Amino acid sequence: MTRFEQPTIDWAALSPELVLLGGASLCLVVTLFLPWSWRRPFCATVAALCFIGAGVAAGILFAVDDSARSVIADAIQRDRLAELAQILVAGSGLLAVGASLGWERQERSRVGEYYALLLSAAAGMSFFVAASNLMTLFLGLEWFSISLYVLTAIAVESLPSLEAGLKYLIVGSFGSAILLFGSAFVYGATGAIGFEDIAAAAGGADRLLFVIGLALILVGLAFKMSAAPFHMWTPDVYQGAPTPVTAFMSAATKVAALVGTMRLLVTAFPTEARLWTVALAVIACISLAWGNLAALVQTDIKRLLAYSSISHAGFLLIPVAVGTRLGGRALLFYLVSYAAMNVGSFAIVAARERELARPVTFDGLAGLGWERPGFGIAMSLFMFGFIGLPPAGLFLGKFYAFSAAVDRGWTWLAIVGVAATVLSIYYYAGVIGAMYFRHSIEVRIAPAGGSPPRDWALSAAVGAAVVVTVGSFIAAGPLLDIARESVSFLGFPH
Amino acid sequence: MTTALILVPIGGALWVWITPWKNTRGPGGLALLLALVELALWVGTAANFDFGRGGLQFQTDTVWFEDLGVSYHVGLQDFTLWLVGLTVLVTAAAIGYGFWVGRERPGAYLGLLLFLEGAVIGVFTAQDLLVFYVFWEAMLIPLYVLIGVWGGPGRLGATFKFVAYTMAGSLLMLVAIIAAGLSAGSFDLADASRHQSVWIFLGFAAAFAIKAPLWPFHGWLPDAYRESTPEVAAVLSGVVSKAAGYGFLAIAIPQFPGAVSDWRVPILVLASIGLVYGSLLAFRAPDLRGVIAYSSLAQMNLILIGLFATNASGNDGALLQMVNHGLISAALFLLAGAVERRTATGQLGLLGGMARGRPMLATVLITTGVIALAVPGSTAFAGEFLILNGIFAQGWGWAVVGAVAIVLAAMYMLRLISAVLHEDVGSAVPVEALDLRPAEIGVIVPLVAVLVFLSFWPAAITDHALQLFGGLP
Numbered sequence: 001m002t003r004f005e006q007p008t009i010d011w012a013a014l015s016p017e018l019v020l021l022g023g024a025s026l027c028l029v030v031t032l033f034l035p036w037s038w039r040r041p042f043c044a045t046v047a048a049l050c051f052i053g054a055g056v057a058a059g060i061l062f063a064v065d066d067s068a069r070s071v072i073a074d075a076i077q078r079d080r081l082a083e084l085a086q087i088l089v090a091g092s093g094l095l096a097v098g099a100s101l102g103w104e105r106q107e108r109s110r111v112g113e114y115y116a117l118l119l120s121a122a123a124g125m126s127f128f129v130a131a132s133n134l135m136t137l138f139l140g141l142e143w144f145s146i147s148l149y150v151l152t153a154i155a156v157e158s159l160p161s162l163e164a165g166l167k168y169l170i171v172g173s174f175g176s177a178i179l180l181f182g183s184a185f186v187y188g189a190t191g192a193i194g195f196e197d198i199a200a201a202a203g204g205a206d207r208l209l210f211v212i213g214l215a216l217i218l219v220g221l222a223f224k225m226s227a228a229p230f231h232m233w234t235p236d237v238y239q240g241a242p243t244p245v246t247a248f249m250s251a252a253t254k255v256a257a258l259v260g261t262m263r264l265l266v267t268a269f270p271t272e273a274r275l276w277t278v279a280l281a282v283i284a285c286i287s288l289a290w291g292n293l294a295a296l297v298q299t300d301i302k303r304l305l306a307y308s309s310i311s312h313a314g315f316l317l318i319p320v321a322v323g324t325r326l327g328g329r330a331l332l333f334y335l336v337s338y339a340a341m342n343v344g345s346f347a348i349v350a351a352r353e354r355e356l357a358r359p360v361t362f363d364g365l366a367g368l369g370w371e372r373p374g375f376g377i378a379m380s381l382f383m384f385g386f387i388g389l390p391p392a393g394l395f396l397g398k399f400y401a402f403s404a405a406v407d408r409g410w411t412w413l414a415i416v417g418v419a420a421t422v423l424s425i426y427y428y429a430g431v432i433g434a435m436y437f438r439h440s441i442e443v444r445i446a447p448a449g450g451s452p453p454r455d456w457a458l459s460a461a462v463g464a465a466v467v468v469t470v471g472s473f474i475a476a477g478p479l480l481d482i483a484r485e486s487v488s489f490l491g492f493p494h
Numbered sequence: 495m496t497t498a499l500i501l502v503p504i505g506g507a508l509w510v511w512i513t514p515w516k517n518t519r520g521p522g523g524l525a526l527l528l529a530l531v532e533l534a535l536w537v538g539t540a541a542n543f544d545f546g547r548g549g550l551q552f553q554t555d556t557v558w559f560e561d562l563g564v565s566y567h568v569g570l571q572d573f574t575l576w577l578v579g580l581t582v583l584v585t586a587a588a589i590g591y592g593f594w595v596g597r598e599r600p601g602a603y604l605g606l607l608l609f610l611e612g613a614v615i616g617v618f619t620a621q622d623l624l625v626f627y628v629f630w631e632a633m634l635i636p637l638y639v640l641i642g643v644w645g646g647p648g649r650l651g652a653t654f655k656f657v658a659y660t661m662a663g664s665l666l667m668l669v670a671i672i673a674a675g676l677s678a679g680s681f682d683l684a685d686a687s688r689h690q691s692v693w694i695f696l697g698f699a700a701a702f703a704i705k706a707p708l709w710p711f712h713g714w715l716p717d718a719y720r721e722s723t724p725e726v727a728a729v730l731s732g733v734v735s736k737a738a739g740y741g742f743l744a745i746a747i748p749q750f751p752g753a754v755s756d757w758r759v760p761i762l763v764l765a766s767i768g769l770v771y772g773s774l775l776a777f778r779a780p781d782l783r784g785v786i787a788y789s790s791l792a793q794m795n796l797i798l799i800g801l802f803a804t805n806a807s808g809n810d811g812a813l814l815q816m817v818n819h820g821l822i823s824a825a826l827f828l829l830a831g832a833v834e835r836r837t838a839t840g841q842l843g844l845l846g847g848m849a850r851g852r853p854m855l856a857t858v859l860i861t862t863g864v865i866a867l868a869v870p871g872s873t874a875f876a877g878e879f880l881i882l883n884g885i886f887a888q889g890w891g892w893a894v895v896g897a898v899a900i901v902l903a904a905m906y907m908l909r910l911i912s913a914v915l916h917e918d919v920g921s922a923v924p925v926e927a928l929d930l931r932p933a934e935i936g937v938i939v940p941l942v943a944v945l946v947f948l949s950f951w952p953a954a955i956t957d958h959a960l961q962l963f964g965g966l967p
Contacts, residue, residue, distance in 0.1 A: 329561070370599075384635055387661075390628045396559075399624065403562060403672045411673065418665040425661050429638065429654070437642045437650060477559040484561065 007073035012061065013130070014076070016054040016086045020123035023050030024116040031112030040101070043115040044457075048097045050119055054126065055090035058083045062482075068489040074194050075136045077263070080486040082130035084332060085259040089129070089252045091468075092339050093122045096248035098461025099347035102354060103244050114154055118248060121147035125256035129263070134183040134193040137264065141179065141224065144256065145172050148249055152241040164240025171233040172223065179220025185213030186268075195268035202271040214269055218279060221264070225257035227283050227313040228290035235294075238306035243353055246302060247346030250309050251339035254316065258331060262320050266328075266490050273323055273493030280321035281413055287314030288420035295427045301349050301360045304427055305342075308386060311420060312338060318417055319401045322408040323494045328487035330400035333480055337385065337393030337472040344465025345382040348375050351458050362434045369435035374459065376435055378466050383428040385469055388421055393472025393479075408494060495539055495552040496568045496619050499578065502532050503585075504612035510605035518600065522593030525604035529586040532611065536582045545572055545958045550621065550684075558625075563680035567621040573743070573813050573959040574618045577736055580820040581618070583944065584732045585611040587937040588725035591828055594933040595835070597644055597723070606636040610729060617737045623671045623681040626745070627664070630701070633734060634660055637726070645721040652717035659714040663704035670697025674749075683745070695753035698746040699761070705738035706794045708761070709768025719787035724831025727783070731790045732824035736816050739794070742801045743809065758802050758888070765802070766895040768795035773902035777909060782830040782840040785910045786823060789866070792899060793819045799896060800881035808884020810956045815877030817955060818945065822866045822874065825941040829859050832934050833914060836927035842910070847919030852929040856915050858938055865945050867907040868900055873948035880956070 011018070027043045034042055061083045068079035096118065121144045128140030149172060153165020187193055189209035190201035202210065219230060226234040238246045265276050291311030298304040316334060319327035352360045352368060352375075369376030385392025388399075398421070402414040472479055506528035510521050543551060550569035557565045570578070589607050597603045613636070616629030634657065642653040674694050675681040704711045719727050747754050772792030779785045797819065800812030832855070833848070834840050849856035868874040878900055885892040930938070948954060 389631045389635060391632075395628070395631075399668070399672065400562075402669065403676060406669070406672045407676055411669065414669050414672065418669055421665055422658070422662050425657055426654070429657055432638070433642055433650065433653070436639060477557065477561075480559045480561045 007075075010071035010076075010078065013071045013078040015057040015061070016090065016126045017123045019050050019053040019057055020090075020119045020126065023047060023053075024119040024123070027112045027116040027119065039111045043111050044097055044101050047115040047119055048094060051090045051094040051097065051122065054122070055087050055094070058086035058090065058126075062087070070132055070194075070196075075133055076127075076130050077132035078130070079489060081259065081263060081332075081490065082126075084482065084486045085129035085255055085335075086126040088255045088335060088339050089122050089125045092248055092251040092255070092343055093118060095340070095343040095347070095461040095464055096244055096251075098457040098464070099247050099343065099350050100244040101457035102455040103242065103350060110154060114151070117147045117151045117154070118245075120144075121151065121248070122252065125252055128256050129259045131260065132195050132263075132267070134186065134195075134198075137260065138176070138180055138183060140260075142176055144253070145176060145224070148172075148245075148253070151245045151249070152237055154245070155242050158242075160240035161242060164237045167233055167240075168237045175220050175223025175230070177220075178216050178223070182213045182216025182218075182220060185209050185216060187213075189213060195264060198268040199270055202269070211272065211275065214272055214276065215279070217264070218261075218276065218283075221257060221261045222283055225254060225261065225313050225316070226310050227317060228287040228310055231287070231290070231310045231313070234310055235303050235306040238309065239300060239303045239359075243302065243346055243350035247343045247350065250305070250346060251342040254309070254313070254342075255335050255339055258316050258320060258335065262328060262331060263490070265320070266323070266492055270491060270493045277321050277323045277494070280317050281410065284314045284317035284321055284413070285416050287311060287317065288416060289314075292420045292423040296423065298427065299361045301362070301365065301431065302346070304431070305345060305349070308424070308428070309342070311424060312386070314420065315398065315401060315417060318413055319404045321413070322404045322410060323492055324404060324408055325487060325490075325492050326400070326407050327404040328490060328492060329480060329483040330397065330404045332483040332486055333400055333472070333476075334394065334397030336479060337397055337469050340465040340468035340472075341382045341385050341392065341394060344378060344462050344469070345386075347458055347461050347465070348379050348382075351375065351455060351462075354455075362430065365431065365434040366438040367435070369432075375462065378462050379435060380432050381466060381469060383431050387425055387428045391473045392469045393476065394469070396473060396476050495535075495542075496570055497554050499532070499535060499539065500568065500612050500616045500619065502528065502535060502612070503608040503615070506532075507605040507609035507612065510601050510608065513601070515601055518596075521601035521604055522589075522596075525589050525600075525608055526586070526593050528608060529582070529589045529611070533582045533586050536579055539570065540575055540579065543570070543572070543575055548572065553621075555621075558622075562675065563682070564624045564675075565622055565682065566625055567682055568616070568619040568625070569621050570619055571744075574740070576813065576817055576955050576959060577618045577740055578615050580736065580817050581611060581614050581733045583941065584729060584820060584824040587824060587828065587941055588729050590933070590937040591725045591728075591831065592723070594931075594937070595725075595831075599643075603640070603644060606640050607725070607729065610636040610640070610734075614733055614737060618740055621683045623675055623683065623745075626683075627668060627671055630664055630667070630737065633737065634664075637730065637734070640726045641718060641722045644723050644726070647721075648717060649721045652714075652721035656714045656718045659704050659711070663701035663711075666697045667701035670694045673697070683749075690752050691750075692753045692756060695746060695750040695757070698741065698750075699757070702738040702741040702746060703761075705741070706735055706798060707738075707791065708798055709764050709771055709791070709795060712768070712772075712791050715791055716784065716787050719790070719827075720781070720783045724827045724834070727786075728824035728827040731787070731827065732820040735790065735794055736820055739797050739801065739812065739816050742798065743812070747801060747804060754802070754804060758804070761802050762799060762885075762888070762892055765795040765798040766892060768792065769799065769895065769899045770902070773899050773906060776906040777902060780841060780843065782833060782842065782845075782910070782914070783827075784840075785842075785906055786826045786830060789903065789906060790819070790823050792903070793823070796878065796881060796896060796899065799885050799892060803881070803884035803888055805884050805887055807880050807887075810959070811877050811880025811882075811884055813959055814873065814948075814952055814955050815881060818865075818874045818877050818948065821941045821945050822862060825858075825862045825938055825945075826866070828934070828938050828941075829855075829862065832930060832938075836924070837920070837922040839922045841922070842913040843920070844922035845914050845920040846917040846923065847915070848923055848927070849915035850919075852927070854930040854935060858930065858935075858942055859915060860911055861942055861946070863907045863911045865942075865949065867904040871949060873945055873952050876949075876952035876956075
């Protein structure tokens with residue numbers, strides 16, 4: 001009989017997840033004993049504090065850890081890459097809480113579950129980005145995915161929300177299944193599940209099995225990052241889900257999926273780098289083309305932003321695909337402002353939605369820039385930023401991503417990115433045009449009765465997103481140092 | 495000092511935007527004041543500028559991120575000083591005009607003009623390729639909103655065309671900048687070794703050719719110039735197009751000597767076609783703005799011919815002509831605005847006979863027009879003469895094309911003058927239409943006065959900007 005050896009548990013490495021999970025339990029349990037009117041402020045406060053706590057915990061770990069190590073029986077990697085990603089996820093969550101506060105007014109009955117799921121999704125993502133074997137990778141993926149499936153469908157009286165939840169569940173499970181299938185192949189070929197063990201065993205592995213496994217894992221991850229041609233769920237889910245959920249999902253899932261993918265490929269599959277760099281470059285090109293072309297014809301803003309998110313999956317894959325240290329830095333720097341801009345722009349859509357009491361289309365944005373000057377300027381900043389214009393940090397992110405491609409000798413990939421950017425001008429500039437070039441009277445949209453209630457939490461979230469967006473442009477130097485330290489220990493293949 | 499020149503208008507723009515104005519004259523007054531402060535700042539800079547020394551002066555160099563060797567590096571050279579001077583003068587006139595006309599939402603409007611001013615000055619002074627690119631793109635944002643919100647009925651199409659053309663060019667430039675910077679290991683202009691790559695040169699050339707615009711990349715120009723307000727058109731044609739000339743002069747031509755000599759003939763051919771084509775279209779255009787727009791196209795192509803002569807005379811002429819054309823087209827667009835305000839049309843067929851009883855309008859328009867058609871003794875004549883002299887060294891054929899175009903310039907300018915001022919009184923001209931008002935005189939006459947001053951002493955510029963040009967092949 002083999003003796004089961006209990007691993008030593010590094011509780012510090014798990015602290016961000018534990019804080020988030022603790023908050024989730026508090027929301028679920030304590031809410032039951034609170035009067036109705038206390039539930040929303042209580043849960044939002046707990047959620048906000050837990051996101052801050054998780055961010056601070058990850059930040060402390062970032063400051064303390066100057067080397068990478070595997071902990072808890074090599075299931076979890078404790079390093080700065082994971083910790084930076086956890087900070088980004090926690091930040092997105094905090095901003096999403098700001099965007100949720102006003103919306104919860106109509107959804108009082110499920111307030112505890114809502115915040116608990118938000119926290120638990122973030123915990124799953126934090127776990128996922130730190131995963132260092134195929135089992136924890138899959139566990140983390142399912143953990144945050146299942147939370148997100150339920151969150152998408154949480155507005156049960158709204159048909160689009162239910163429909164989106166169901167779609168996300170089916171397509172997402174399909175993606176997870178493929179990932180699991182691929183993991184099985186890789187395990188079969190190498191007999192290992194730890195990332196580093198896989199790399200070590202790759203030499204003696206059955207090449208065919210190994211490569212099929214890698215391909216299936218890539219497909220499964222591409223589902224999560226909504227890269228074309230595995231993006232089919234994205235527009236429907238982003239459009240149908242409650243807007244604050246979309247805000248969180250679009251930002252945090254991207255961070256988790258891309259960081260996880262980069263870690264997996266670089267650590268576990270350096271021997272197959274020639275394959276996956278090209279495969280990712282192809283996926284990036286397809287996403288850029290598909291996302292941007294489809295976005296051109298959208299009228300619903302949430303759907304438009306969904307296609308924008310697909311196209312950004314392409315931009316974000318460029319630095320991963322090149323497989324260089326510069327690429328790793330570019331990815332992390334890009335994600336900082338991208339996450340902030342995504343939450344911010346969906347938060348503004350949410351505000352407009354509450355004001356109009358119906359989905360926001362181009363017509364629905366008419367006059368927004370003049371009626372709500374703050375939101376107008378913020379949205380313009382985000383849209384110009386998505387194009388890649390200063391003063392948004394994303395401009396430097398794109399600059400870095402293209403630099404990484406040129407540096408690798410893949411100038412053609414940078415040129416594809418440039419061509420996609422040119423296409424994207426049409427719809428991003430169209431959003432700004434809709435806000436400023438027309439008046440709300442012209443298209444006869446009726447705001448849903450009087451001036452909207454001042455939603456300070458949402459405004460604060462948008463303000464914070466603006467600060468991060470502009471701040472990452474001005475303070476690019478220190479931020480890039482952080483990004484450099486985060487990827488310094490990864491052994492990039494090129 | 496250079497940073498102050500950039501930050502005063504940009505910070506001023508923020509100030510104008512965020513102040514909750516009660517008084518409708520408030521934002522205009524503040525914006526005009528800031529524009530005049532900027533003008534004074536430039537005069538102070540020019541007075542302290544050491545023209546004999548050459549090289550960069552009033553530099554600031556701070557590391558932005560050392561990862562790829564990017565730093566916030568700005569500074570003034572002798573020839574950029576003149577382009578910055580053009581910018582501050584024309585923008586002050588444009589803001590003054592916009593204030594006087596009383597645009598809707600004056601805070602946003604005039605703030606955007608100030609922001610644009612800061613971005614253009616940033617383009618002229620940036621010494622780091624990435625900083626240059628940041629300012630280059632920053633010019634686009636205010637222009638997009640300025641044309642899209644305050645423009646004429648066809649503004650949506652005009653803005654889209656403008657943005658799409660400009661961004662297509664500038665993104666190619668971004669790839670070129672990345673390639674150039676990575677191969678040199680630094681994005682600083684001074685560190686950049688002379689590159690051999692034709693592709694990198696073409697990336698830069700694409701952005702500059704579209705912005706200038708070089709024929710046949712001018713598709714955005716007629717709409718943008720016709721649909722924007724007169725003061726925005728003045729800044730657009732007077733100042734923003736000069737950023738392209740500057741790009742060729744300071745980056746594309748000196749950094750890529752090999753590619754320039756390979757591509758000189760094709761570019762000169764396109765510029766020659768553009769010069770003649772623009773002049774002919776200006777002669778046939780049915781409206782005031784059309785004449786000015788196409789004449790701008792022609793003049794910018796003439797400037798490109800001077801730049802691609804790549805010798806001292808051609809480049810001196812091009813620089814002088816950039817300043818001349820900036821002042822001329824700004825003055826003409828503001829005058830066109832004045833005429834359109836009085837008659838509610840720019841159609842030349844409906845105008846005419848406005849000289850009678852309106853002596854100021856007639857004097858200012860004729861003075862500007864005569865300088866624009868390069869009458870001997872005018873500063874435009876000096877500029878064009880230097881350009882032709884310079885291009886003669888590359889082949890007499892180019893000089894012949896240039897000379898023909900000068901004749902065409904006389905034709906379209908005289909047609910414009912007589913169609914507005916002389917002939918029979920047009921059906922759209924009301925009898926009670928006033929002469930230029932004092933405020934209009936106040937913004938337009940300084941531009942014309944500088945032109946007259948330069949006509950007497952063009953060497954004010956050409957003798958104080960020789961440092962760069964000595965070293966070129």
